[in-house]
Amino acid sequence: MSSAGTSNGRGGGAAAPPAAGAVRRMVMQALLRPEAGGVASAVLVFAFFAVFAGENGFLSPLGTANWLDSAADLGIVAVAVGMLMIGGEFDLSVGSVVGAASMIVAICMGYFALDPWVGIVLAFAFAGLVGLVNGLLVIRTRLPSFIVTLATMLMVMGGMLGVAIALTGSSSLSATPSGLAKLLFAAKFREFHVSILQWIVLSTLATYAMHRTVFGNWVYATGGNAQTARLAGVPVARVKVILFICASLAAALSGVNETLSFQNGNITLGAQYVFTGIAAAVIGGVLLTGGYGSPVGTMFGSVTYGIVSLGVFYLGWNSDLANFFIGLLLLLAVLANHRLRELAMGRR
Amino acid sequence: MRLTSKARSLLAGAAALGLLALAWSPAPARAEDKPMTIAFVSGPLNDSFFPPLYQGAQDAAKALGVRLHYIPIDEADIEATSARTMQVAIAQKPDAIVVGDFVTSVVDPYIKQAVAAGIPVYVNQSGQDQWKADGAFGFVGQQGPEVGRVAAERLAGAGAKDILCVINVPGNPYLQAICKGLAEKVQQLGIKSSNLELPTADSTDQAKVSRDIGAYLQSHKSIDGVFTENAAVGTAATAAVDAAGLGGKVHVATMEISRIALEQIQNGKIDFLVNEQPYLDGYFGVVFAAFYAKFGLAPVGVVATGPSIVDKTNIAKILKVFDTYPNVIGSK
Structure with a gap:
């Protein structure tokens, strides 16, 4: 299943001596990789819906496009959130940045009829600034990022609403894209959206950065133990600030995508990522305490969440219970994931 | 004292202004x-x-x-x-x-x-x-139920026999009452309806809402009418209908007005909008x-502000006001 990345910054490179039962050892080693649980969860939930909802269209091209689109939308944000979590920090403000980016694009393009790129560039610039502020606040104040980004989340949300109402009197505006902006952020082939491509590119870049560059080692070291990392010469502050900026920029990309795809900007867009972004990373094997996990794992965590949250509607059951089943299936997926890791660890 | 006519009209104007100010000054018992x-x-x-x-x-x-x-x-x-x-x-x-x-x-x-x-x-x-x-x-x-009744009547009139009512804020009693009104009217008319209450995590995500509705339509093939309770969900529903290749078979109507929704009235993707004014x-x-x-x-008693309907018959006027006066009919 996993094609990208051959070593993970933590222990994956520990080579087993070539001997009899090498295949078995290779399997065990694969199971020890941080993304193993995420892959298992994704396969599990896919099998479940293929069996119970396959005939209702879950396996059709449209059904496949639907869950891939859902996974991609979430995965774009989750991969950056996951990297930040590996680096030992949280960002609760990503959801509000999605909504703010959406409003910036819609205000510039829909309300003031400016070139699409003005809004898009402003949205990313704003997101970068929020990330920078998040990072600097966390570094300077040494407060938990959970609290700092909760505060910036509320400030971004409220501030953007105030600006939007003052400028346009509204919190929901139309924005119809054209040209290159449409191609990059809103194109689709049948129902497969360009966001799937963005997601794969970003996840590949993240995998490369985390496993093949010094920066990746710094991230794992920072999240594992910031104190030790600092002593070892890792620029902990810079690493964290960069990770916060990446998370915000990913959120902005999501906001721009959705605004241009649906030709409508709304300040509440993205509110769900506070939970689902973190959930996807954790399902994919990222530890809440930091220092462990991988972008590939987060990718499969997003797939798991995408399949489950959409699949329930293919079951043809009472939709009032949709939330219940999403919760239940996620719990089962994470339990299976956890058990697998325990088994693998226990046998090592 | 003699006054020029100009001064007199100024004075009269001032007096009128004074009267107006007096009329809108607070009750005598309160600070002036x-x-x-x-x-x-x-x-x-x-x-x-x-x-x-x-x-x-x-x-x-x-x-x-x-x-x-x-x-x-x-x-x-x-x-x-x-x-x-x-x-x-x-x-x-x-x-x-x-x-x-x-x-x-x-x-x-x-x-x-x-x-x-x-x-x-x-x-x-x-x-x-x-x-x-x-x-x-x-x-x-x-009255919420009245909105649902009117929607049911009009969708049935367009030929719908199985209507899906989408509730976008889970647990909101007002939105639920509207779908309840729709269900009651549907029963009177001898056709069918069901509710789709969107998961909390999805309700603010237009793309996901569209896919949720699409999945529901794919797994409930008899549905031929969709009623939604805000314009963004309505346009998400038309996107779902288009994606599933059900255009022309499934009638879509929604509450609330947006620029895109108005355009979709013009090109026939949305049958009508309920303008709650x-x-x-x-x-x-x-x-x-x-x-x-x-x-x-x-x-x-009651001053009723809705439900008023926007469809092809009055779209020209609504569209003009929509573009001229931001936030009177809806946001631009």
Whole structure:
């Protein structure tokens, strides 16, 4: 299943001596990789819906496009959130940045009829600034990022609403894209959206950065133990600030995508990522305490969440219970994931 | 003393202005220089229904020279904040309160409390069955179930036999009442309907909402009508219908108005829009409250602001006003 990345910054490179039962050892080693649980969860939930909802269209091209689109939308944000979590920090403000980016694009393009790129560039610039502020606040104040980004989340949300109402009197505006902006952020082939491509590119870049560059080692070291990392010469502050900026920029990309795809900007867009972004990373094997996990794992965590949250509607059951089943299936997926890791660890 | 005609007309103008100012100065018992204050408890501005309502309330307040305190509830925590916002409104001792009575069991006791404290209350948008018993002096708005009934009737008229009613804010009693009204009418008409209550995590995600509706349509193939309760969900539904290749088979209608929704009326993707006219809710809410507080005058009973319908017959006029006056019909 996993094609990208051959070593993970933590222990994956520990080579087993070539001997009899090498295949078995290779399997065990694969199971020890941080993304193993995420892959298992994704396969599990896919099998479940293929069996119970396959005939209702879950396996059709449209059904496949639907869950891939859902996974991609979430995965774009989750991969950056996951990297930040590996680096030992949280960002609760990503959801509000999605909504703010959406409003910036819609205000510039829909309300003031400016070139699409003005809004898009402003949205990313704003997101970068929020990330920078998040990072600097966390570094300077040494407060938990959970609290700092909760505060910036509320400030971004409220501030953007105030600006939007003052400028346009509204919190929901139309924005119809054209040209290159449409191609990059809103194109689709049948129902497969360009966001799937963005997601794969970003996840590949993240995998490369985390496993093949010094920066990746710094991230794992920072999240594992910031104190030790600092002593070892890792620029902990810079690493964290960069990770916060990446998370915000990913959120902005999501906001721009959705605004241009649906030709409508709304300040509440993205509110769900506070939970689902973190959930996807954790399902994919990222530890809440930091220092462990991988972008590939987060990718499969997003797939798991995408399949489950959409699949329930293919079951043809009472939709009032949709939330219940999403919760239940996620719990089962994470339990299976956890058990697998325990088994693998226990046998090592 | 002789006055030139110019001076005389100036004086007359000044006198007229003085009279107007007098008419809108507060009640004699109150401080002369203090303008009338109206507390307006209603929905949050991040819900696209409310900016036009807020605009209407502001425009009325400006025209009348009254001070407006708009106090929004939080839809994510609707019961607790409905109580808290009313407490805040009462504590401000305004000349009148206008309140959207969305959760009647929570809000009604506070309406009674405000009335008992001598603050006149005007009920707005929701709470049509309760306002009288609560001691409020009037109601402006529409009845949720009536919106559902009208929608069912029109969708059935277009040929729909199995209607899906999509609730985008899970647990919102007002939106649920609308789907209930739809279900009742559908039963009378001898056709079918079902509800789709979107998961909380999806309700603010247009793309996911579209896919949820698409998945539901794929697994419930007899559905040939979709009714949604805000414009973004409505356009998400038309996207789902298009993606599933069901254009022409599934009729879509929605509450609320947006630019895209209006365009989709023109190209036939949406059959009709229910215009709840929130601007009127806000405007009349403030005007009636101010008149009552000042003069004791108010329209008798219910002033209905909806449901009014936008379809191909009146789209030209609506579209023109939509583009000319931002936030009167909907946001640009």
